[in-house]
Amino acid sequence: MKNTFFGGVHPNDRKAATASKATEVLAAPAEVIIPMSMHVGAPCAPEVAKGDYVFKGQRIGSSPAPVSAPIHASVSGTVKAVEPRLHPNGTKVMSVVIENDMQEALHESVVPCADPAALTPEEITQIVKEKGITGMGGAAFPTHFKISSGVGKVDTLIVNGAECEPYITSDHRTMLELTNEVIEGVRLAVRATGVKTAVIAVENNKKDAIAALEAALTDEDRKTISVMGLRVRYPQGSEKQLIQSVTGKQVPPGGLPASVGCSIMNVFTCYCIYRAVYEGMPAIERIVTISGSAVNEPKNLLAKVGTPVSALFDACGGFKTQPDKILQGGPMMGIAQFSTEFPIIKNTNAILALGKEENRSVEDPTCIRCGKCITVCPMKLKPIYMYQYEQKGDLEMLTKLNVTDCTECGSCAYTCPGRLYLVHSFRTAKQMLINAKNAQQQKEGK
Numbered sequence: 001m002k003n004t005f006f007g008g009v010h011p012n013d014r015k016a017a018t019a020s021k022a023t024e025v026l027a028a029p030a031e032v033i034i035p036m037s038m039h040v041g042a043p044c045a046p047e048v049a050k051g052d053y054v055f056k057g058q059r060i061g062s063s064p065a066p067v068s069a070p071i072h073a074s075v076s077g078t079v080k081a082v083e084p085r086l087h088p089n090g091t092k093v094m095s096v097v098i099e100n101d102m103q104e105a106l107h108e109s110v111v112p113c114a115d116p117a118a119l120t121p122e123e124i125t126q127i128v129k130e131k132g133i134t135g136m137g138g139a140a141f142p143t144h145f146k147i148s149s150g151v152g153k154v155d156t157l158i159v160n161g162a163e164c165e166p167y168i169t170s171d172h173r174t175m176l177e178l179t180n181e182v183i184e185g186v187r188l189a190v191r192a193t194g195v196k197t198a199v200i201a202v203e204n205n206k207k208d209a210i211a212a213l214e215a216a217l218t219d220e221d222r223k224t225i226s227v228m229g230l231r232v233r234y235p236q237g238s239e240k241q242l243i244q245s246v247t248g249k250q251v252p253p254g255g256l257p258a259s260v261g262c263s264i265m266n267v268f269t270c271y272c273i274y275r276a277v278y279e280g281m282p283a284i285e286r287i288v289t290i291s292g293s294a295v296n297e298p299k300n301l302l303a304k305v306g307t308p309v310s311a312l313f314d315a316c317g318g319f320k321t322q323p324d325k326i327l328q329g330g331p332m333m334g335i336a337q338f339s340t341e342f343p344i345i346k347n348t349n350a351i352l353a354l355g356k357e358e359n360r361s362v363e364d365p366t367c368i369r370c371g372k373c374i375t376v377c378p379m380k381l382k383p384i385y386m387y388q389y390e391q392k393g394d395l396e397m398l399t400k401l402n403v404t405d406c407t408e409c410g411s412c413a414y415t416c417p418g419r420l421y422l423v424h425s426f427r428t429a430k431q432m433l434i435n436a437k438n439a440q441q442q443k444e445g446k
């Protein structure tokens, strides 16, 4: 069935604090910290050393692996250090630290394409690869690999503008403020992927964005590209749920979107494709929503990749109360942070500072066996049993319960009256299964 999916929840969207605020350009910081891993796949090796001068847009890290994305300097200046620094994933990751000379001196490779209309699909894909474009909404999968691996298998491109997580409005503002650029990025993505149909899917709580996108389509566009309003229900923007809502097709357990002929790209990814082709600019900036009740003045900010999060909070007037929790991402899928000294990366769409009343953590989480988690799981899993078997370390039962199909959407944790740390438990369970598989392969000498 189209336009719906099983399960899900309807959290208070709390988007009003920033939804109608135009994006402000954040002043470039004195120093940027650029991690060599901001994507799914092989991390990049640094191509610069301490003391080197780098230009804005210059490639500073790359990998020969097929699944990877090069990394570029977001400012011009001098490399101050190449060393492990705090990453939003909570670990230390090799990073290039650049002291900004505030000159915005562009690298010679940052040149617009002379004739975008004449580009072949392969040439568009090559530009996407060289400019380091990754998924900007979710897992940061390298976009060039998504395009090239889907050619011939994918007939529908779904442009994800659902933005279903509470608080976050960065994609909403992108669709409103950069409408023509997003549409041109979609046209380029259609040409690169060779799809017959592209659907820009937006939750119905963003009617102004839907209207703006509709108005920007030409009659020629409408033969291929359409805009679809979606029911407001979390996790509408999750890949499998989005595919079901837009096409009525169900991705089989363990399957990829391409298995049902679909490819998904975030709206900001499409904007980045536009910029890469029309300006020659790599993925070095991101619109980020800064929100949460502890923030003085929530905003949408256009910030350079590598900007310390503390600078974004400062631009919002700092904190009005001591935050109870700082998150990279939304409250459902975001990663808790213990410092504000980590940098924003390519796919950072929000940083939240939640006050006491918004933090749902409790000291003594207890299951009351209500079964609500089972009724809301959009993947039709059994969260309570997965939790119990993770606690026991029972890998066999975790495998039988398909814990690896968990998308970590957080619907179960949101609905759980016992406030169990369900998503954390499933992340742990998946890691336990990976560790067991690696240990088995080592034993067998593979």
Ligand code: SF4
Residues within 6 Å of the ligand: 376, 377, 378, 379, 380, 381, 382, 383, 405, 406, 407, 408, 409, 410, 411, 412, 413, 422, 423, 426
């Ligand atoms: S078990 Fe996983 S997929 Fe299901 S609701 Fe919980 S987090 Fe979402």
Ligand code: SF4
Residues within 6 Å of the ligand: 366, 367, 368, 369, 370, 371, 372, 373, 374, 383, 384, 412, 415, 416, 417, 418, 419, 420
């Ligand atoms: S929703 Fe929470 S309390 Fe209810 S069964 Fe699931 S884990 Fe237990």
